[in-house]
Amino acid sequence: MDFDRMDIPRNILVGSYIGNSHLRPALEICKILIERGYNVALVAPGNFTPSSEYPKIKQFSTGPKLDTRDLPNVYEEIFFEEYTFKKFKKQRKISNSEYLDRFKIYMEAATEFKPDLFFCDFLMNEACYDVAWKLKKPIVGISNGLTSRSDSPYRSDPSWGCHANMENEPFIERFRCAIIIPIMIIYESRSWVNELNEIRSKVGVSPVSSSIERVKDSLFFADTFFGFEVPHHLPPLIQEIGPVMQDEYQPITPQFSQFLSIHKRTMFVTLGTQVYTTQKNNEILLKSFIEAIDKNIIDGIIWSFSSSPNNEFPSDIILSNGTTFETSYILENKFPHIYITEFSPRFALLNQTNVKLFFSHGDSRSSHESIYTAKPMLLLPIAFDQMGNAEKLVNVGVALSVSKFNLSVYDILIKIEKLQIDENIQINVRRMQVLARINSKRKYRAADLIEFLNIDSHNIDNNNFNNFNGKNQIKVKNEQENYSNYANAYLRELITPDSRMGFVKGKYLDVFVKEE
Structure with missing residues (x-):
């Protein structure tokens, strides 16, 4: 003007x-x-x-x-x-x-x-x-x-x-x-x-x-x-x-860069800082992530995790093949394929080539950033507008969702794999990226x-x-x-x-x- x-x-x-x-x-x-x-x-x-x-x-x-x-x-x-x-x-x-x-x-x-x-x-x-x-x-x-x-x-x-x-x-x-x-x-x-x-x-x-x-x-x-x-x-x-x-976002830090340099198929996980789920669901999520890496569905996880009074984990995680992992070993970032952090530069991570998909609660802002960076989404809606966002994103073919009431390791693994190999999802992700960038x-x-x-x-x-x-x-x-x-x-x-x-x-x- x-x-x-x-x-x-x-x-x-x-x-x-x-x-x-x-x-x-x-x-x-x-x-x-x-x-x-x-x-x-x-x-x-x-x-x-x-x-x-x-x-x-x-x-x-x-x-x-x-x-x-x-x-x-x-x-x-x-x-x-x-x-x-x-x-x-x-x-x-x-x-x-x-x-x-x-x-x-x-x-x-x-x-x-x-x-x-x-x-x-x-x-x-x-x-x-x-x-x-x-x-x-x-x-x-x-x-x-x-x-x-x-x-x-x-x-x-x-x-x-x-x-x-x-x-x-x-x-x-x-x-x-x-x-x-x-x-x-x-x-x-x-x-x-x-x-x-x-x-x-x-x-x-x-x-x-x-x-x-x-x-x-x-x-x-x-x-x-x-x-x-x-x-x-x-x-x-x-x-x-x-x-x-x-116009400006937090840059990616050396710790994340180093992790991504040796993990070419990473899933970024965050439920935000104001939403949390049950202890049982967190246990299922952690088990799913280890199983996904063990089965070579992905090779790395970056989990931005905000603790709450109910976010305690069991002492051990037992995989489907009988392997036992000490939870503290993972939460203290001693397991080389999972990096857990309280805060993360979300948009910078989504812009990284080696981040292949985004596990989110589905709030509007993270959904927009995921679309803008052409990252398919696995959604765990918890409350507020997240259920509606999840439905809309699934309907346009850029996401799959799981339920907080019926969370299962098998369902999560199937959907992590599908989000990476389904050609229609990849086409829809690129199409929606163009629309988001024009409208931005x-x-x-x-x-x-x-x-x-x-x-x-x-x-x-x-x-x-x-x-x-x-x-x-x-x-x-x-x-x-x-x-x-x-x-x-x-x-x-x-x-x-x-x-x-x-x-x-x-x-x-x-x-x-x-x-x-």
Whole structure:
């Protein structure tokens, strides 16, 4: 974009409840904006910035870095049992209890930094949206996937007991997942929505009926792409801008380079730093890895392993041929074909020629990086969006999956071998890599749209909102509707007419009925 930026708003406040990988896409977009002269501050847990990656971003910390291991009573139930929407309610209860503290930090950050625009991660981050609403500042939302704002009937979610793609399902299943399940979810979510509304009232924030109501009139970015997602129509306010890749990644270290130089067929394994599985499953995984090497299916394993209170192993691992391995011998990296580490440069490892496949839990970020580097995936989904991601990746032919409830050595060995020799998988991996690399350039479009919104809202503020809105004589029902009208004024180029026409006229039902 080429224009004079001297008189436009320059301050952007980024906010995230989760932090960690949820921040990367927004901060990568903000790096582009910083190069264009913008100032960026961050509200998030931990000590994320300033850093070598983001040296010009100031952080207002909301507390220590989130760690699921600090909440074993909640997260053991989420990780070890079947993950459903009802489990998500437990996470919402925790985030509700922290709302007032986070709201206060956002207000303090806004007072000091004076943001012209809020850039808010979507997940459990109501405080960010509510402060923007209270200050009447434009909002841009971002999520690692497409939210319920953009749902189509043929898209669903395994955490609802449905499939990610419903096109081949029988009528009764399509009816259940399109009608019954959404009604149940609305009913189940009422308790934490009502609880949060009561908390909101303490700081003068109006209630909402759902988690998406505050953002329904906002520009929204999805860090994903069709090919990975089940394709469907998107309204202009929702822009898929993924996969957002970093400009810089941690380099590979000498220890990894040395291991890979003598292991030509290595499998890289990581379940991330915030997800863990049962002791029994870890034992099966370790046994599978040793068996795969013993049977020459692969010749090396790099396992990035984050310990938890339940990650203890038995003292010995017994292979199918009767050979016994002392577990400590392996965990202390005395076994030459398995390298175990707590942290690893994931993207750098996936870029290595001798890494032939990736064993992952299937979160969005690691999935994007695996597709971008053309590495087939063996997936062990644990919770959250991972089951849906696993289904989508299997459906496009770049991955195979195993179940945390029925993990077996034999199944893992068969799938490790198939991922390396199946020609269709190799073709699909290369095809998806091209798609990911083409779409990864769209973070610049995201930065352009933020500039447009920033400039347009600034112009409207300077030239009287009512002149642009055209509705100043209409009495609004509540503050949320007034804010929506304000947002509509500077997003009018991206809002489809049916949203203003009402359901009947917007769907042209009056015309079609009269014709009949």
